[in-house]
Amino acid sequence: MKRAGFLTFLILALLAAGLALRDGGIVALSLPLITYLAIGLLQFPRSPRLDAYAHLSQSSATEGSIVGVSVRVRNPGPALSHLQIRDSVPAGLSIIQGARAALGSLAEGGSHEIMYAVRSTRGLYNFKGVEITASDPLTLFHRAFHHPIPRSLLVRPNLRRLRHVQLQPFRTGVHPGLYRARRGGPGVEFHGVRPFMAGDARRRINWKASARHGDSLFINEFEQERAVEIGIILDARSRSNVVAAGRSSFSSSVQAAASLSAFFLAQANRVGLMLYGSHLDWTVPGYGRVQRERIMRVLAKARVGHSRIFDRMKYLPTRLFPPQSQLIFISPVLREDVGFLRILRARRYPILVVSPDRISAEAEVLKGESDLDLAVRLARLEQSLITRSLTQAGIQRVVWDIAQPLEQAIEMQVGRPRRWLRAVGARNR
Amino acid sequence: MMGAARLAFLLSTAALAAAFAFEEKWLWLIALSANTAFGIVANRREWVPGWFLLQLALSAVSDIPALLALAATTSGLAYWDLAAHHRLVQSAEHIFNSEALIGSHYRSLALALAGGSLFGVIALGVPLRLNFVAAVLLALLAVAGIAGLADTARSASS
Numbered sequence: 350m351k352r353a354g355f356l357t358f359l360i361l362a363l364l365a366a367g368l369a370l371r372d373g374g375i376v377a378l379s380l381p382l383i384t385y386l387a388i389g390l391l392q393f394p395r396s397p398r399l400d401a402y403a404h405l406s407q408s409s410a411t412e413g414s415i416v417g418v419s420v421r422v423r424n425p426g427p428a429l430s431h432l433q434i435r436d437s438v439p440a441g442l443s444i445i446q447g448a449r450a451a452l453g454s455l456a457e458g459g460s461h462e463i464m465y466a467v468r469s470t471r472g473l474y475n476f477k478g479v480e481i482t483a484s485d486p487l488t489l490f491h492r493a494f495h496h497p498i499p500r501s502l503l504v505r506p507n508l509r510r511l512r513h514v515q516l517q518p519f520r521t522g523v524h525p526g527l528y529r530a531r532r533g534g535p536g537v538e539f540h541g542v543r544p545f546m547a548g549d550a551r552r553r554i555n556w557k558a559s560a561r562h563g564d565s566l567f568i569n570e571f572e573q574e575r576a577v578e579i580g581i582i583l584d585a586r587s588r589s590n591v592v593a594a595g596r597s598s599f600s601s602s603v604q605a606a607a608s609l610s611a612f613f614l615a616q617a618n619r620v621g622l623m624l625y626g627s628h629l630d631w632t633v634p635g636y637g638r639v640q641r642e643r644i645m646r647v648l649a650k651a652r653v654g655h656s657r658i659f660d661r662m663k664y665l666p667t668r669l670f671p672p673q674s675q676l677i678f679i680s681p682v683l684r685e686d687v688g689f690l691r692i693l694r695a696r697r698y699p700i701l702v703v704s705p706d707r708i709s710a711e712a713e714v715l716k717g718e719s720d721l722d723l724a725v726r727l728a729r730l731e732q733s734l735i736t737r738s739l740t741q742a743g744i745q746r747v748v749w750d751i752a753q754p755l756e757q758a759i760e761m762q763v764g765r766p767r768r769w770l771r772a773v774g775a776r777n778r
Numbered sequence: 779m780m781g782a783a784r785l786a787f788l789l790s791t792a793a794l795a796a797a798f799a800f801e802e803k804w805l806w807l808i809a810l811s812a813n814t815a816f817g818i819v820a821n822r823r824e825w826v827p828g829w830f831l832l833q834l835a836l837s838a839v840s841d842i843p844a845l846l847a848l849a850a851t852t853s854g855l856a857y858w859d860l861a862a863h864h865r866l867v868q869s870a871e872h873i874f875n876s877e878a879l880i881g882s883h884y885r886s887l888a889l890a891l892a893g894g895s896l897f898g899v900i901a902l903g904v905p906l907r908l909n910f911v912a913a914v915l916l917a918l919l920a921v922a923g924i925a926g927l928a929d930t931a932r933s934a935s936s
Contacts, residue, residue: 352862355827359834360924366838368917371908374844377901378837381852381894383924385859388890390927430882433870448871454878461874486886487859488866 353489356386389489397483398426401496403436403476409503412471415445416502420479423460430454431484434463439474442467442502469504471603473650476500505645506600506607509755514612515763517745518577519699520673524636526576527616536571543570576618578634580670581610581644584680585626586660587653591707591714599653601705601751602679608755609677609703610644622647623669627654631669662689670698678702682746687735691742701763702739702746708732709750783860787817789853790833797842797850806840821861830858848898852891859887 360379367376399422406417420436435450447465455461478497484490518528533540542558545566558567583606584590590599606622613620614637621634622644632647634640658664662685670676676698680686694700708728715721732748739746749758791814798807813836817829833854837847863883867873908916 357924357927359831361921363834363838364917364920364924368913371913373906374847374902375838377844377898378834378847378851380897380901381848381855381891384894384897385855385890386927388886388893390930392886431879450870451872451874452867452870452879453874453876454882455875456878459875463872486882487890488863488883 353386353389356382356489360386385487386489389485389487392430392487393485393490394427394429394483394492396426397424397429397492397494399424399429399481399483399494399496401479401481401498403479403498403500405476405500405502408501409505410469411505412469412507414504415466415468417464417466418449418476419462419464420449420498421460421462422455422479422481423458424455425458428455428457428459429483430486431488433480433482433484434461435480435482436463436465437477437480438467439476441470441472442474469502471504471506471600471649473646474502474504476502503646503649505649506603508611509604509608511608511612511756511759513764514609514701514759516577516579516675516701517699518673518675519697520671521573521575521577522619524576524617524619525574526618527574528577528618529572529574532573533570534573536574538572540570540572542567544568576616576636578619578671578674579613579621579677580634580674581606581620581622581677581679582665583622583624583648583651584678585624585651585653587626587655588660589681589683589707590653591710597653598681598705598707598710598751599651601749601755603648603651605703605705605749605755606679607645607648609679610648611641614638614641614644620644621670623665624648624651625659625665626652627656627659629659629666662686665689667693667696667698673697673699676700679705681705681707682735682739684731684735687738690739690744694742694744700744702744703759704746704748706732706748706750709752780860780864783821783857783864786853786856786860787821790850790857791817793846793850793853794833794836794842797846798840800846801842803840803842806836806842810836824865826858826861830854844902845899848895848902852895852898855894856887856891 360382363375363379363382367373367379401420401422403418403420410416418436418438420434422432422434432455433450433452438444438449444465445468448463449465451461451463453461476498478495478499481494481496483492483494516528521528529536529538533543542555545554545559545568549568553568555567555569559565583602585599590597590602592598610620610622617636619634619636620640622630622632624630624647630647630651632640632644635643676693678690678700680702681704682690682702690700690702708725711728712721712725715724736746736748745763747758747762749755791810794810795807798804798810813829813832816825816832820826820829834851837850837854867880873879
């Protein structure tokens with residue numbers, strides 16, 4: 350309409366000038382413009398009919414992976430000489446191949462497909478739809494259509510493969526798992542002996558103990574291995590997360606939460622997730638793949654935020670977690686958080702804290718500043734004081750330098766020592 | 779496409795230059811030179827509508843032979859259209875059925891230019907004497923017609 354408006358203005362100006370000056374030559378100059386405008390209007394598609402279909406190569410992907418998008422437009426109506434197709438790409442996705450918009454013409458019954466590939470960062474992306482604009486061949490008049498084709502792409506955080514995480518749960522659940530329940534029963538590790546009872550398997554009889562006690566038989570009992578209830582708490586407060594060299598420490602926290610929840614769910618534990626930052630997002634504990642998908646969906650959408658209520662950890666609704674259930678905090682841990690964690694430990698919650706090391710990240714940002722070394726040393730001193738305070742209360746803490754892989758930090762600090770290390774009696778704590 | 783646009787630009791300028799030289803209007807020729815220089819810059823900076831407006835003003839108010847003015851206007855219109863279409867095609871991320879797209883545009887443009895020139899020539903050949911009232915009535919009719927055309931186009935686009 351912009352060009353048509355300009356043309357209309359010129360025509361009116363020429364007509365006005367011609368009549369004012371009583372000059373037929375000036376009026377005649379407007380005739381090519383009027384003819385041009387009229388031809389554009391005559392060839393403008395009155396009632397175009399267009400069908401649009403779109404789909405994603407996958408609806409769920411991991412961070413950094415490439416997802417293909419295709420949009421097909423079909424023209425069941427009369428031929429369209431000028432057509433613009435544009436797919437809406439949500440912010441956060443970058444096109445790495447192909448084009449999301451196309452210009453061309455479609456014959457009657459013809460169709461065209463545009464294909465492109467996007468690289469994804471963590472998040473949930475909703476594609477709004479396809480915009481199609483039909484115009485006359487002179488592109489004077491346009492008719493736009495919006496085809497809302499709902500598509501959503503869930504980009505989950507990348508998972509790190511953890512080998513072993515040493516937890517010390519106070520209480521175990523009823524389902525079989527991998528954590529010692531401190532109760533006799535079926536298992537692998539020796540627990541004790543007890544008198545033989547009808548129905549006990551004969552292969553479990555401890556013949557040496559039975560021989561010592563004369564007329565009664567004794568059987569070996571093993572320690573039961575059960576699943577545990579685990580609550581993962583992810584710190585999404587904006588003041589406890591820093592961005593350094595284009596990477597947020599929160600991204601590392603999300604990756605840690607995803608890896609840990611996937612690891613514990615794979616071991617048949619019951620895992621819940623609590624995210625606190627701008628609001629509280631609580632995923633009720635559950636088992637299995639459905640729960641894993643639920644948690645990944647929450648983590649994909651997780652963003653840092655600020656709230657007066659959740660600015661301090663003491664307002665965390667810990668009653669949502671069953672008494673004595675294992676808690677895993679993924680947080681850099683600020684100085685004022687220590688008191689709350691100690692109180693929680695005193696209420697007999699076993700706690701593991703995984704702290705992305707924000708000091709290295711912040712030092713990276715401030716590189717070249719004077720007195721940086723001194724500041725880093727002071728910050729490390731404070732960190733070690735926090736760690737000591739937590740350790741004294743019986744809280745495990747893993748300080749994770751985000752430049753290193755998560756599994757390495759976990760393995761070094763709360764993993765099971767490697768077999769060869771155990772053989773030489775060394776501990777890797 | 780840009781070759782055809784350049785040709786239209788040259789034709790428009792040449793028609794006006796010939797008219798000014800023929801009529802010995804040297805000051806107008808200087809003004810035309812300035813507009814030609816502006817046209818060369820305009821093509822790079824998307825100011826072609828401005829150039830076309832000035833070209834049309836030069837044709838309309840300089841009192842030159844009407845046929846040459848009509849030729850300059852028609853070729854100026856072609857340049858304005860081709861430059862805009864070239865920019866549209868250049869800015870497209872991907873083009874499909876390009877032959878049909880460009881072919882239909884050329885056909886429509888040729889039809890518009892031929893029809894416009896023909897109507898213009900016919901109009902110049904028809905002697906018409908109007909008194910003031912008739913001229914005003916015709917002007918009102920033309921304005922109403924253009925307004926109706928624009929309104930139809932707007933309703934079709936919405």
